[in-house]
Amino acid sequence: MNSLAEAALMFFISAGGCLLFGRWTIRWLSRAQAIAPARYEDCPPLLAYQATKSSTPTMGGLCVLAVGILVAALAGGLGQRDGWLVLAAVLGVGAVGLVDDWLKFRGVNALGLRSRPKLLVALAVGAGVGLATSSPSHPYSAVELPWLNRSVELGWAWVPFAMLVIAGCAHAVNLTDGMDGLAAGCVAIVLLVLGCWALAGDGPSRVLVPWCASLAGACVGFLWFNSFPASVFLGDVGALGLGAALGTISLLTHTALWLLIVGGVFVVEALSVMLQVASYKWRGKRRIFRVAPIHHHFHLGGLSEPKVIVRLWIAGALLAMLGLTRVPPPAPPRLRQGAKMTDDCRCSRHMTDFAAAGCRREAQVVG
Numbered sequence: 180m181n182s183l184a185e186a187a188l189m190f191f192i193s194a195g196g197c198l199l200f201g202r203w204t205i206r207w208l209s210r211a212q213a214i215a216p217a218r219y220e221d222c223p224p225l226l227a228y229q230a231t232k233s234s235t236p237t238m239g240g241l242c243v244l245a246v247g248i249l250v251a252a253l254a255g256g257l258g259q260r261d262g263w264l265v266l267a268a269v270l271g272v273g274a275v276g277l278v279d280d281w282l283k284f285r286g287v288n289a290l291g292l293r294s295r296p297k298l299l300v301a302l303a304v305g306a307g308v309g310l311a312t313s314s315p316s317h318p319y320s321a322v323e324l325p326w327l328n329r330s331v332e333l334g335w336a337w338v339p340f341a342m343l344v345i346a347g348c349a350h351a352v353n354l355t356d357g358m359d360g361l362a363a364g365c366v367a368i369v370l371l372v373l374g375c376w377a378l379a380g381d382g383p384s385r386v387l388v389p390w391c392a393s394l395a396g397a398c399v400g401f402l403w404f405n406s407f408p409a410s411v412f413l414g415d416v417g418a419l420g421l422g423a424a425l426g427t428i429s430l431l432t433h434t435a436l437w438l439l440i441v442g443g444v445f446v447v448e449a450l451s452v453m454l455q456v457a458s459y460k461w462r463g464k465r466r467i468f469r470v471a472p473i474h475h476h477f478h479l480g481g482l483s484e485p486k487v488i489v490r491l492w493i494a495g496a497l498l499a500m501l502g503l504t505r506v507p508p509p510a511p512p513r514l515r516q517g518a519k520m521t522d523d524c525r526c527s528r529h530m531t532d533f534a535a536a537g538c539r540r541e542a543q544v545v546g
Contacts, residue, residue, distance in 0.1 A: 186374060186388050189254045190396035196246040197400025201239075205404060205411045208236035215283045215414070225470060228478070235409055238280045239401060240417010243363070244273055247390075247397040256389035261431045264311055265390050268304050268427040272349050273420025275300040280414045291415065301346035301423065308427055309341030323433050325440060328508045330433060344435045345426035351445035352422030354452055354472045359409035361474060361488050363398045365444045365495045366421045370395035372441045372502045373428050380432060380507065387428050394424055407485045434505070441502035444495045448472045 213236045248266065256262040279291035313320050320337030321330040333340055356362035374391030377384045398421070404410045413421075422445075429438040439446055451473035458467045468476040477487045 183378065185254070186378060186392040189250055189389055189392040190399075193246050193250045193393040193396030194400035196250060197242055197397050198403055200242055200246065201401060201404045201411070204239060204242040205236060208238055208411065211236075211284075213238045213280070213284045213414075215280070215412075225475060225479075228475075232409070232412075235412060237284065237412040237414040238277070238416055239405065239411035240273070240276070240413040240415075240420060243394070243397045243401045243413065243417050244269060244420050246400070247394040250393040250396070251389040254389035254393065256386060256393070259383060259386040260311070261383060262386045262390065264308055264431065265387065265424060265427050268308055268345060268423040269420045271304040271307075272301050272345070272423035273416050276353075276415035276417070276419035279419075280416050297415075297419070298346060298350070301349045301419070302342045304423060305342035305345035305426070306338055308345060308430060309338035312341070312430065313337050321433050322435055323437060323505075323508055325437050325505070328506055330508050340435070341430050344430055344438075345423055347449070348426030348429070348438070348442070348445070349419045349422035351442070351449040352425065353415060353418040355445055355448045355474070356413050356418040357472055358474050358478070358484055358488050359407040359412075360402050360405045361491060362413055362418055362421075363402050363405050364488070364492045365442075366425065367395045367398035367402075368492070368495045368499050369425055369438070369442045369445075370398070370428075372499045373425070373432065373434070375503065376432050376434055376437075376505065376507075377428070384432055387431060390424065390428060394421065407488060437502055437505060441499050442495075443498040444491050448474065451476070 214234065215237045248269065251257075251262070252266075257266065275292065275297050279297065283291045309320075320334065321332050322340070323330050352362055352366060355365060370391045374388055374395065377387040377391060401413075405413065425438065425442065426435070429435040449472075451468060452471045454467050455471035458465055469479045470476055474487050474491060477490075478484055482490075
């Protein structure tokens with residue numbers, strides 16, 4: 180995908196797909212009684228809040244992921260290995276979310292899977308992505324430093340970094356998914372920024388544009404049913420799968436540190452939970468917030484749910500605008516499969532571009 184018009188087309192097709200199949204998905208989930216039980220027995224205000232949504236089905240993320248994956252695949256999103264890595268991450272982490280949702284609504288366990296299995300699966304997926312992108316066809320493992328116009332080569336630390344990014348993104352999005360449309364709206368905003376970066380990048384990154392456009396469009400279409408008052412929830416399958424997509428795409432575009440900025444809403448949500456847990460354990464059960472994640476803190480402070488959601492969307496959009504100030508640093512040499520270049524060649528263009536650019540350095544095509 181090489182043009183903004185094509186990306187916009189994929190966005191609207193995905194949005195239309197979710198609008199078309201969303202109502203059918205809601206009916207199917209309602210018949211299956213895919214309704215998550217209450218989880219806030221230790222917090223009466225949140226228990227009362229969740230009681231107002233006790234008949235709303237969950238697992239709507241199945242529709243988002245199915246439409247997004249199908250449209251991305253049809254648009255050429257599986258044309259290179261990077262696209263397959265995104266697919267593997269979404270399916271791998273999304274699968275554990277699906278099991279979690281199934282255990283909840285089937286009454287096997289009201290709390291679903293424990294945190295450890297979900298974390299281990301996300302870490303394993305991150306390790307797989309990290310190992311795949313440090314192979315000979317990806318000869319560098321770098322991450323951009325925001326606003327410094329330079330990249331840092333991580334070397335052996337790339338795989339642990341990839342594990343941290345994918346697991347962190349997946350769980351941060353899942354924590355944000357606590358109010359109607361909050362997570363889906365914020366994910367769509369971040370995906371649009373990642374799509375702009377991929378579209379402005381080099382040839383290999385263009386395969387990620389269909390994924391960004393299709394998943395963002397699916398999220399926007401899903402908001403038709405997920406916005407306040409929600410007719411369906413994302414569920415862990417949608418939140419974890421979309422979070423894994425964000426983390427994987429940021430790794431493949433070397434913008435994981437930028438994701439801390441443009442995805443600042445997710446960062447704040449996750450930090451609020453970590454600070455709350457740490458304070459509760461180490462400060463004699465004293466809390467920092469009324470309740471965590473922080474969107475519930477604002478709600479219990481007197482703000483209406485729609486106001487909290489829209490204000491966090493606005494915060495996400497403003498942070499996304501900061502991301503559009505990014506100027507990609509000079510890319511290190513990137514070897515393509517089937518080609519070998521001398522170490523001193525700093526040209527990152529395809530092999531066919533060397534003659535046109537007048538590059539007289541040695542380039543030997545293998546096989």
